[in-house]
Amino acid sequence: MWIVILLYYLSTSWQYEANKPFLLERILFKLILQIFTAYSFIKIIVPYLLKKSYKLLFVVASCVLLYTAYVLFITFRCFYLLPKYPEVYAYRPPLIFVQRITDYYTFLTNLPGYLFPIVILSIIDFYKKEKELATIIEQQRSNELSTLRNQLNPHFLFNTLNNLYSLTLMKSDKASEVIEKLSKILDYTLYSCNSNLVSLKSEVILLQNYIDLEKLRYGNRVQIQFNHSIEKNVLIAPLILLTFVENAFKHGVSQETIEAKIQINLFTDGDQILFKVINTKPTKTAIKSSKKEISIGLTNVKKQLNLLYKNKHQLKIDENCSSYSITLKIKINDL
Incomplete structure (x- = not known):
């Protein structure tokens, strides 16, 4: 799944970005953040907060996680990509760290990129657990039938x-x-x-x-x-x-x-x-x-x-x- 997402990002940006090393670093770091965000949500936030009915904490923790990923990406761009590839940003709007991390409109527009892998993994995880549950139920059913027969x-x-x-x-x-x-x-x-x-x-x-x-x-x-x-x-x-x-x-x-x-x-x-x-x-x-x-x-x-x-x-x-x-x-x- 992650390889498909990586190929999708590369295929949609490759022809529009002349500086290929910059593009690769930017996409790979964003993908790493998405992986971190998705598995933190599925393996930590959902089982320890949502399944234990801490609904308010679940909402707060989810928002903090997504915002943290957004801030880390802005930090990477401002303090790593900008100094390393100044020519790329010469013709783009100024990249000011404080301004960017407090720009909630930009944060909201970036949310789908982090939510999409979470949704896909959640669906995969749900069907995997449903399949395991169905297997267990079928096994129990077979055992019970064997006894009853x-x-x-x-x-x-x-x-x-x-x-x-x-x-x-x-x-x-x-x-x-x-x-x-x-x-x-x-x-x-x-x-x-x-x-x-x-x-x-x-x-x-x-x-x-x-x-x-x-x-x-x-x-x-x-x-x-x-x-x-x-x-x-x-x-x-x-x-x-x-x-x-x-x-x-x-x-x-x-x-x-x-x-x-x-x-x-x-x-x-x-x-x-x-x-x-x-x-x-x-x-x-x-x-x-x-x-x-x-x-x-x-x-x-x-x-x-x-x-x-x-x-x-x-x-x-x-x-x-x-x-x-x-x-x-x-x-x-x-x-």
Whole structure:
């Protein structure tokens, strides 16, 4: 930037000034003053006065800095350039030091030359800090998402392995099916969810594998309907939907001693994804014991939605004495 400014000064004055050494010395000293002024403003005055809300001191210090630079330039001209190059000033107005430093009109006309580099550097510094801040925020967002995406309930994994152990002891044919479903779920959650968006159809397969495993676990204790109709090439953030299905089993089935019901609907409608989960509620005693866990699960998934789909989704929760339902809408065009 400073090289460009130097070349600009030289290009605009070179053809009009016959004495080239005088021109070079004059321009170089002015450039040094501009560098001093710009970095003093950005590195000292702004962080120590403006950012600490010393607004009056900031204004005073800025004016003093600019005026000091102006006085130093006049001093250089009067006591160095004038004695060294008298022939240059022979045909110019008299250069009187006191008169020049008190000529505030001339000071104001020279201000743009000092302010321009300050403005450019301030803009560069602002965008640099904004870029650094955006990088930090994105890193924090990625870290938070990585944590929140780890939603596969450890109890689910523990219980599935217990069921698998029981099936192997009984030499049941279902053992191989459990292994297959579980391996597909783990493979997907570990290796296929690293990108921000995945195919909605792959999420359907994940949900189906999860549901099949839970069917093997609960057997006749639960009735499940999973209805879905997906258009091609629809994308969604991974594991968002699984959290709601997992909660439906965890809080609607695991503590129910009779028969529980879960209905899951997943459709694409024009420019949005429509997802709804309805599950029956267990007895009042079980409800009380799981209220806190439901709240934590919802808090996590709401954080994910706000991070990924801020102002691009609608989440509606309905609850009555016998059932619990969530309805989620996500805009496809904004994915």
